[in-house]
Amino acid sequence: MRIAQLRDELKNASYVSAIVMLSVVLSGRLTAQDMQSSENHAQYIPAISGGLGYIHNVNGGVTSLIPQINPVLLVPFGSHVLLESRTSFTGFFERRDLTSGPFTGKVFKSVDYAQVNWLAHTHIIATAGRYLLPFGLYSDRLGPLWIRNLQDTPITATIGTRTSGSGDGFMLRGVVVQKPSYSVQYTAYFSAHSNINQLQAARTAGGDVSIYLPRTRLEVGTSYQRFLQDHQINSVATYVSWQPSSVPLDIKAEGDYSYNGRGYWIESAYLFQQLPIPSIFRRTQIVGRMQQFFPTNGGGNTLPRVDTNRFDVGLNYYFRDDLRFISSYGRTFSSQGNANIWNVGFTYRFLFPLWPGRTK
């Protein structure tokens, strides 16, 4: 039984590898022909990007070792079609008896997205395949470990992203209108139900609309999702993101509502870039986040079943723009017990071309 399963997995893996190799070669051949814009020297060649990191986590006295790597394969076909895929490999190791004994665990893998984007024009970017559900700020934008300021996701991050965080279907997104003082962006999607291994998704439909003011660097948006299978429910998020141009400050906040509960989080990060301190310390970033969650209808569906409050404070240090040390302390308060959460580790963002570029 296991051998047959292994054989099937190997067969699937070889098909996927063949498709990827064929795409890279085809894309590279196109690149070799005429894939360079006449207005600049940018080239469109296949590349592999992504993040890797290691987190040492202590949650309520239980230690977990969490190494992660999330490679993103980017294969452009000209300057309007892009095939992109991200796979996550996350190791999770704990002591056998939680607080004593040797570390044991396993590596979890998941296909976060595998999609083809057609960048038709400003107003329409059509996507087909498996994509991240665009709900609120976290899932689509702050998900990668090298991006997020605090490694632990907010309590409400699972609202609007059931069941796997990804959807299988199609999505339209783009800019509705762009003026010097503001722009309006939209996203609309439909996902079909899927039980295929690594491609699990729920039947959902939804969208997101946001207004961005480039002068003040303020963005306000809202997301909606209708869960269309089993118990059909609506989920709504409203969010704000502000990075003032005069101060290296990053403020983000989101309020979420669903059948299983409602909550909010506010996060603020400040880079010591402008402080009158030795330059080596100016790469330090201090982060704070507070959040509250209130279950309704018994909570559940990966959300807490009791009122939960949590705050986090973090200190990150950027050795380079792609390599940083991360650390944070948080505490949860709930009737099920309070707990301290510590995180220490590092994250690294990588980017390698997969095809030789055109030489000048």
Place this chain on the structure above:
Amino acid sequence: MNRSLLYVFVLLVLSGLSFTASMLKAESSPTAKEQGMASQTRTTTQPNGEEVFRANCARCHMPPMSLSPRTTGTVVMHMRARARLSRQDEKLLLKYLAP
């Protein structure tokens, strides 16, 4: 109640699409006067590539210090799809990152 919310959402999306279509129609046939005014406006109020880069990349992450021209086109395409950037922003970014 839930169904009404869905109808309102569909209505909003449809209005957005019809608005987009009307914008496209307007964009496709600019008069000479409009073209002149547009170029004048561009020189005074439109952002340059660096401003687009600083404003849009920092919305989510620390902007990269450098990017090889070999991968710039691919990365900017990726970011255009992720961050819902306009074609104009994409052009400005490419000109700034791989002049």
